[in-house]
Amino acid sequence: MADVAIVGFAQAPNVRATPGTTNGVEMLVPIFAEVFERTGLSKKDIGFWCSGSSDYLAGRAFSFIAAVDAIGAFPPIHESHVEMDAAWALYEAWLKIRMGEVDTALVYGFGKSSAGHLRRVLALQLDPYLVAPLWPDSVSIAGIQARLGIDAGLWSEKDLAEVAARSRADAVRNPHAQLSGHVEVTDLLDAPFVADPLRAHDIAPITDGAAAIVLASAERARDLVERPAVIAGIEHRVDSPVLGARDLTRSPSTEAAGRAIGVDGVEVAELHAPFTHQELILREALGLDDQVRINPSGGVLVGNPMFAAGLARIGEAATQILTGQARKTLAHATSGPALQQNLVCVMETRD
Amino acid sequence: MAKQLAAVLGTGQTHHKAKRLDVSMPGLLREAIDRAMLDAQVGWDEIDAVVLGKAPDLFEGVMMPELFLADSLGATGKPLLRVHTAGSVGGSTALVAASLVQAGVHRRVLTVAFEKQSESNAMWGLSILPPFQMPVGAGAGGYFAPHVRSYIRRSGAPEHIGAIVAAKDRRNGALNPYAHLRQADITVESVQASQMLWDPIRYDETCPSSDGACAMVIGDEAAGDAVSHESGAGGAAWIHATAMRTEPTTFAGRDQVNPQAGRDAAAALWKQAGITDPLSEVDTAEIYVPFSWFEPMWLENLGFTAEGEGWKLTEAGETALDGRLPLNPSGGVLSSNPIGASGMLRFSEAAKQVMRRAGDYQVDGARIALGHAYGGGSQYFSMWVVGSAKPAV
Numbered sequence: 168m169a170d171v172a173i174v175g176f177a178q179a180p181n182v183r184a185t186p187g188t189t190n191g192v193e194m195l196v197p198i199f200a201e202v203f204e205r206t207g208l209s210k211k212d213i214g215f216w217c218s219g220s221s222d223y224l225a226g227r228a229f230s231f232i233a234a235v236d237a238i239g240a241f242p243p244i245h246e247s248h249v250e251m252d253a254a255w256a257l258y259e260a261w262l263k264i265r266m267g268e269v270d271t272a273l274v275y276g277f278g279k280s281s282a283g284h285l286r287r288v289l290a291l292q293l294d295p296y297l298v299a300p301l302w303p304d305s306v307s308i309a310g311i312q313a314r315l316g317i318d319a320g321l322w323s324e325k326d327l328a329e330v331a332a333r334s335r336a337d338a339v340r341n342p343h344a345q346l347s348g349h350v351e352v353t354d355l356l357d358a359p360f361v362a363d364p365l366r367a368h369d370i371a372p373i374t375d376g377a378a379a380i381v382l383a384s385a386e387r388a389r390d391l392v393e394r395p396a397v398i399a400g401i402e403h404r405v406d407s408p409v410l411g412a413r414d415l416t417r418s419p420s421t422e423a424a425g426r427a428i429g430v431d432g433v434e435v436a437e438l439h440a441p442f443t444h445q446e447l448i449l450r451e452a453l454g455l456d457d458q459v460r461i462n463p464s465g466g467v468l469v470g471n472p473m474f475a476a477g478l479a480r481i482g483e484a485a486t487q488i489l490t491g492q493a494r495k496t497l498a499h500a501t502s503g504p505a506l507q508q509n510l511v512c513v514m515e516t517r518d
Numbered sequence: 519m520a521k522q523l524a525a526v527l528g529t530g531q532t533h534h535k536a537k538r539l540d541v542s543m544p545g546l547l548r549e550a551i552d553r554a555m556l557d558a559q560v561g562w563d564e565i566d567a568v569v570l571g572k573a574p575d576l577f578e579g580v581m582m583p584e585l586f587l588a589d590s591l592g593a594t595g596k597p598l599l600r601v602h603t604a605g606s607v608g609g610s611t612a613l614v615a616a617s618l619v620q621a622g623v624h625r626r627v628l629t630v631a632f633e634k635q636s637e638s639n640a641m642w643g644l645s646i647l648p649p650f651q652m653p654v655g656a657g658a659g660g661y662f663a664p665h666v667r668s669y670i671r672r673s674g675a676p677e678h679i680g681a682i683v684a685a686k687d688r689r690n691g692a693l694n695p696y697a698h699l700r701q702a703d704i705t706v707e708s709v710q711a712s713q714m715l716w717d718p719i720r721y722d723e724t725c726p727s728s729d730g731a732c733a734m735v736i737g738d739e740a741a742g743d744a745v746s747h748e749s750g751a752g753g754a755a756w757i758h759a760t761a762m763r764t765e766p767t768t769f770a771g772r773d774q775v776n777p778q779a780g781r782d783a784a785a786a787l788w789k790q791a792g793i794t795d796p797l798s799e800v801d802t803a804e805i806y807v808p809f810s811w812f813e814p815m816w817l818e819n820l821g822f823t824a825e826g827e828g829w830k831l832t833e834a835g836e837t838a839l840d841g842r843l844p845l846n847p848s849g850g851v852l853s854s855n856p857i858g859a860s861g862m863l864r865f866s867e868a869a870k871q872v873m874r875r876a877g878d879y880q881v882d883g884a885r886i887a888l889g890h891a892y893g894g895g896s897q898y899f900s901m902w903v904v905g906s907a908k909p910a911v
Contacts, residue, residue, distance in 0.1 A: 168621060168622050216764075221575075221581065221582065222574050222575050222576060222602075223575055223576070223581035223582075226646065227576075227646045228573075228574035228576050228577075228643050228644055228646065229574060229604055229894065231602070232604060232767060232894050232897070232898075233767075235764060235766055235767075236766055236767075239766075240764055240765055240766050241765050241766060241769060241772075241778070242765075242778065242782070243763040243764060243765040243777075243778050243779035243782050243783075244763065244764050244765075245762055245763060245764075246762065246763075246764035247601065247603060247610055247613075247614065247762060248601070248602055248603050249599060249600055249601055249602065250575065250582055250600045250601070250602040251582070251599070251600050255599060255600075258599070259599070259614055259617070262614075262617040262618060262620075262621040262623065263617060263621075265621040265622070265623075266520075266521045266522070266617060266620045266621040266622070267520055267521055268521065268620075288581065289581070291579070291580060291581040292580075292581045292582050292585050292586065293586060294586045295543075295578070295579065295580045295583075295586065295637070296542060298586075299580075402597070403597050403598075404595060404596060404597060404598075405585075405588045405593050405594060405595075405596070405597070405598040406588070406594060406595070407588060407589050407594045408585055408586045408587075408588050408589065409589065419595070420595070423595065502582075502585070503582070503585040504585070507585055507588070508585065508588075508598065
């Protein structure tokens, strides 16, 4: 089976609100142009297109069909869509290249969270018969998860604030970030609770954004860029939706995905942790020690475009290789309440 | 290394009805999944991954329902994918599941598609008015009726062709124990006497709104070889070719009657399957006909006939169960329409024909079958060709 590599990545600014439509077209057109420029490809060179987005976030049915207008899809294209973060669209595109059906693919994701009340929208992912009617929102569920970890002695509120402070400091060098700057942990801990024990800095900001990645077979990739990020492994798993039926302080699906790939030798990891404590859960699940540089981009705590943020983690981790800053990196994407579904992708340079 | 062989090991579906108030969403899905796994003779420990497809989440009022369904899908601890490509989604979902096997990632994959429209209100889901877009305001029938009128004008087809299709598909549906509408006594005349809804589409020429689900188990070559030939049934349904194409909803010069995306997908499909004369080489086809006139329209779009000639095949009775190319022997979308599952039903009914498991609507000697789905404003197409024998390399 053909090896697959990432050869280009672009993302829209991670802003609090865009004036554009919920179908993402205004955010996608510029970043398609950017990845084409970086790879020297054009739309007619793309063998397969795959996107990730959500109708509920867009507040309408078939938002991904309108997004196709960003492509200019005539003559007709070979295209598919997942109602998931676009990291899983990348997985589908990886299959198509791996089986030899195409040798290039463009993957994109978009989300305009500012169009609705994200906390309440995400409550509609819960069991519609028994749980959703109570409207437990996404931040409150994460608060329960964070509290369980504190009560079990796994982390403290100070540990969480340190994750936030590091993320914002790293984001100073990230021009796409919504939040950045040098903050003192003690100042962060003076802030009021949003959902006890979570404070504003513990929660990813509401973000509008989009991301695009170009994939190519490893063979084709060598002709396109100097240092393609070859996918060494990509795996994903889902955990039970029943919040009371699993240990929320762990992430068995991340553990299983990481184990299936093998994460030894990873220098940098971009983790999709929309809440500070979730970064700690993920580091534990993947067995990442202090030698591994976590979220040099600042991660999603500085900008979290729903349905694009997981794909952007893969893009950020790939960029480390494309720019020669690292030889082996890891990216993680999550979906669902309290880290229910997780994907892990390990990339490396091949000399 | 090239694409791996993949085959349908077993299929299952629910009884389709307007409102399946007797079951929850998990219950509905398990009805189809349990039948598919029994048909495929596989246990949960043999399923490596699950791929779920359905049309807009607003149709049930649940955001990404695969998340809350993970346990009932048997997906917990495994990879779970969720596909959404409008009305073609049931077909696209099957193709993603096939990809997992063809790419050598998994040995056996469970795929399932569903719609439980009674949980919410599909007309509401389709009626939200996004900015900058022309509202349709008339449902799918109102959207497609002008395309049908255009087809009639272009082809010169006589007015009763639609009624022939409707009467044939509903009578076929009467042979299918799972069909929503089972109308053994329907006639061309009774269809023509039914209420006009969207000229020229009459009430009896439109698909129902159904609750329902469809599931398949897709496996690799070794799993396909192991499918039992017992009790007169054939073996696995081998996947010979797959194709998907998309074009935008609107642009100047778009041919909405005979869309380029459908023609391109069909051309790629026949080429991959090594088929040069589809009408002679394909034994039966399950194609997505939600309104009767789409039978002749898709016959042409798929390349079974020249442009403007599709209706002649229908009029001559060649698309009936005993015709040259039986179309929708199961009764098709006109007899059952659980939207998200309708495409997968076409794909699985094609598989059942070459597996000789189609019961009372079995097409004699079916060895090569087409499954076809379309969605959006005739802009999303997915299709596959399955055969009773492995594809010749």
